[in-house]
Amino acid sequence: MLGKLAHVEKVLGVTNSASAAARSRLAASWRRSADKHGLDPAENRGPERIDSTHLRERQEVLETFMTVSAPRLDSLFSLVGQSGCAVLLTDDDGVVLDQRVAEADAPVFESWGLCIGADWSEEREGTNGIGTCLTEQRRVIIHRDEHFYARNTAMSCIDAPIYGPEGQIVAALDVSSARADQTEAFNRLIAAQVCQTARAIEEANFRAAYDRTRIIVAESDDAEAATLLAVDAHDLIVGATREARRVFGLAMTGALTPRPAADILGREDGPTGFEKAEHAAVVRALARSDGNVSQAARQLGIGRATLYRRMKRLGLE
Template identity: 65%
Template sequence: MMQRSHADLVARQSQSPSATTALAASWRRSLLKHGLDPADRRRPDRLPHHELAERRQAHERLLHVAAPQLDQLFNLVCLSGCNVLLTDATGVVLDQRVNDADAAQFRDWGLWQGADWSERSQGTNGIGTCLADGRQVTIHRDEHFHTRNIGMSCMDAPIWGSDGRLVAALDVSSARADQTERYNRLISAQVAQTARAIEAVFFRASFPDARILVASDEPGEAAALLAVDRDDLAIGATRAARRVLGLEREGALRPRPAADLLGRQDDLAGFDKAERAAVTRALARAEGNVSAAARALGIGRATMYRRMARLGLGGK
């Protein structure tokens, strides 16, 4: 009876023009756009083993850098009957952490590797709605679209790739019937923090030969990181940095001088900046020894001193 009333409630709210919350919007998408039935009790579809292996291979670098973060998150929530999941951008579960004692329940729910938890497939749920909206969400028990999912609570955060596009969702789902919304908020905060950490590590791994700079010191929910090559050109930026600096929202980044983006000003221009950078690097490698730096640059010591004076550099 309770399940039938839930299905009726979802159907009414989904079709009500006065329902304007984000949850109602998701229910409406599930019912009207995706044509789902809230009373449908079928488990989520699961990919065949070979297809899941192919997806994992395609996301090998992400899975590699995320693994320690998933382990750490699971260590924090495992005693409260939680399952930690990492999906791709389509909502397919690629990796998970779960206690043996809780595995049967989560497997029965379909919260398992290879399962499709997109909103298109399962209606409103933590993973699918997080990916559909591109934001952190908590879907608590009867906020789920399908009646078969109302026994779980799901806390999710998106993970953005080095190209500014959505690449994954991080999910913690609870099997406990006594899970409170207050406790969900604590877990949700930890999920968001872990998602940001994965995003930052993944960004660094995507630009192994670049210097990584913090593009903004303003407090925020995500790291604003900039990847800079050996010519001091910005060649990559996290989604947060793209937003802060007004760069392309997603896709390849048009190389720009990092100093221009970060608002660093000096009195030099053009080739003088490049020369100063080259002289500074040579001095640093020679630990300030002008003669050794001059030899490294292939110029005489006197010439080196003249250039240093013109460029406003000192030495010994």
Template identity: 65%
Template structure:
């Protein structure tokens, strides 16, 4: 029987302490660490309506930022019968988008608001394994731990908060028999891109009033996890926040509050300009160009004072010749 063959395969691959693939390592975690039995699936863990509502309330600011991106992602995949889910860091589904005609199928599978899809609850699956390993994953059909989930294809990307900690997972799931691994690859790229857009939007929203310096790492795809570096700088040019990619690139605190430090110490000088400084210089020049050289107008567009802009122009080596730039 297919279910028996699947269980035997999972057990054999999980028996080696030195599991050689990430999939086998996840199966082993499911059996050894979480004590799950692939032949005896646990019942779905469902939060009560009150428990789910409390989690949604706690994540309210984040969800408000994430919802437009979830809507946009759903518009791209809804015609293929996919279900779009957003979970918290515990694997509890907080948001979902699904066509009315497809809703009964996903409700039966348990891919629904308030259900726990962590690895300790469901073994190897897209949401749980993404959260356990902190990386983009695709779990296609019989790669799932439980045989009952082997008709599903689950494509996930982690979402990291402005403090460097894991916030949740963005998931696109399909139960269609014609859903191929090639199609998974196309969806995976979009899921990852959407997750990065949610991260960037929430980072900006988390530092109201701060100037956000961003830099795209050359050679990296726009949706790659470490492609976009973000640093929040206050009106005194103190770096007060950095996203996970920037923390890793600059050797900053891995998680938690960022120790304030002068932006110039973090971003470097012109003689060894970093990606951040180049991005800042380009932003200032664009603002001055749009303002036709009017420093006051450029400063207003950047959300800073004229004196602050002059200091930055001097630090960045931007020509402040009064003959070319208006002083008003």
């Protein structure tokens, strides 16, 4: 590992290079830290911490998310905790909301600022696992000298983003190590567990958000991503995870406009029974026409007045 002065000189050399940022994601992050956020790699202050009132407010906003995350954080910590690692969960601003750490290691992580309430955004801490993961919205490993601040070069951080039910990024899952002998190969092994846990949290949170729907697990070329669709009683897709949105060409963020599952999945799986089938057919036609009754009637091959009568009989007024 480089000495602190040598690290500072290296970071400044890279950030002053006109071409380094184009060749390396790490260099691009260092340059963001210096140019965009105005940070100095020699700065020795610790991470900022929010007060208990604002911390509690952030935790309450993500109450359901934290509830479904807790047992999965426990499982991850049971795998990595004995090797000098801590498990941290942040919100989308990089503020640590929950943590798992061995009692013997707690003082070290506390001294580094890796604790509940600390702000590890890239804006505040420069290149680091949590902040860079959230900024670039991708899995990252920031190993020792890859950190922006010289004071952070004793740690290794492995992170994965977690997306919410509407495709937006809601958190980062972090495993940080206090071991001086932590190797890059070991980091890659931990990264696989971090990604698996992040996916499990994302899936559990999505299912909790759409607990009154049928959940379809779809296929994706990314085995480490959660690919789920939520289908309501009318056979309309009303929700999709981030990866499902990408796979099926849906809006990447925000509430989805309901669409018939058959239109998205390419097959007809309508309900049985004439009345249920008629009900579903009318709902689908209305969905396809964005609620325009005249257009829906034309799709169904009936008159507008006839469709209104059927809607009334089916309880779709």
